[in-house]
Amino acid sequence: MFNEMFFEPVTHKALKFLWKCLKERLKEPNTNISHHQMPAPEAHEKFVGDFVGRQRSGHPYAYWYVITIDAKPIGVTYITRENEIGIFIAKKYRGFGRGRQALRLLMDTHKLTHFKANINPLNERSIRLFMSLGFALISESAVQNCYMLVNRRVNSKG
Numbered sequence: 001m002f003n004e005m006f007f008e009p010v011t012h013k014a015l016k017f018l019w020k021c022l023k024e025r026l027k028e029p030n031t032n033i034s035h036h037q038m039p040a041p042e043a044h045e046k047f048v049g050d051f052v053g054r055q056r057s058g059h060p061y062a063y064w065y066v067i068t069i070d071a072k073p074i075g076v077t078y079i080t081r082e083n084e085i086g087i088f089i090a091k092k093y094r095g096f097g098r099g100r101q102a103l104r105l106l107m108d109t110h111k112l113t114h115f116k117a118n119i120n121p122l123n124e125r126s127i128r129l130f131m132s133l134g135f136a137l138i139s140e141s142a143v144q145n146c147y148m149l150v151n152r153r154v155n156s157k158g
């Protein structure tokens with residue numbers, strides 16, 4: 001039986017954990033599309049600060065959470081203003097159903113008309129996960145080396 005999962009909205013408190021996740025993610029080239037090298041620490045701080053602070057309306061992320069289990073951070077997830085989902089579960093917590101649990105919770109919390117996911121074609125684990133949650137491939141970009149998957153919701157609130 002799962003321990004309870006919570007989403008904590010990103011604040012400055014999460015700076016270090018988010019930095020650690022970015023670092024870990026860069027070591028996995030097949031999972032990464034958006035980042036190819038670490039940002040400068042100041043740029044990272046500004047990106048988080050802009051989300052937290054007044055400039056939030058111009059920030060690309062509409063929602064951004066640290067995923068916790070028993071108050072312990074295990075990963076991060078977000079939805080962009082374009083309805084694109086991003087998720088990262090720290091390596092040691094993978095393979096226990098947490099990714100699936102977090103995506104379900106995210107889509108239950110935000111009942112948008114549709115969700116998108118941009119995924120590296122070599123990232124089989126992630127593609128399988130998103131497809132099992134109702135996502136389907138809508139386009140593929142050779143340039144960006146990514147698949148775009150979409151999940152349209154029939155009974156959405158918009």
Ligand SMILES: CC(C)(COP(=O)(O)OP(=O)(O)OC[C@H]1O[C@@H](n2cnc3c(N)ncnc32)[C@H](O)[C@@H]1OP(=O)(O)O)[C@@H](O)C(=O)NCCC(=O)NCCS
Pocket residue numbers: 031085086087088089090093094095096097098099100101117118119123124125126128129132
């Ligand atoms: C993709 C990711 C979120 C999945 O999280 P997870 O907690 O490992 O996944 P789960 O344990 O919930 O498993 C979900 C599905 O992933 C697949 N999966 C899990 N472990 C796997 C493994 N070792 N090998 C292959 N597929 C696996 C299975 O399809 C599984 O479905 P199942 O529950 O029917 O077996 C996680 O691996 C991750 O953070 N990866 C790096 C970042 C990333 O790729 N993000 C997605 C693009 S935005």
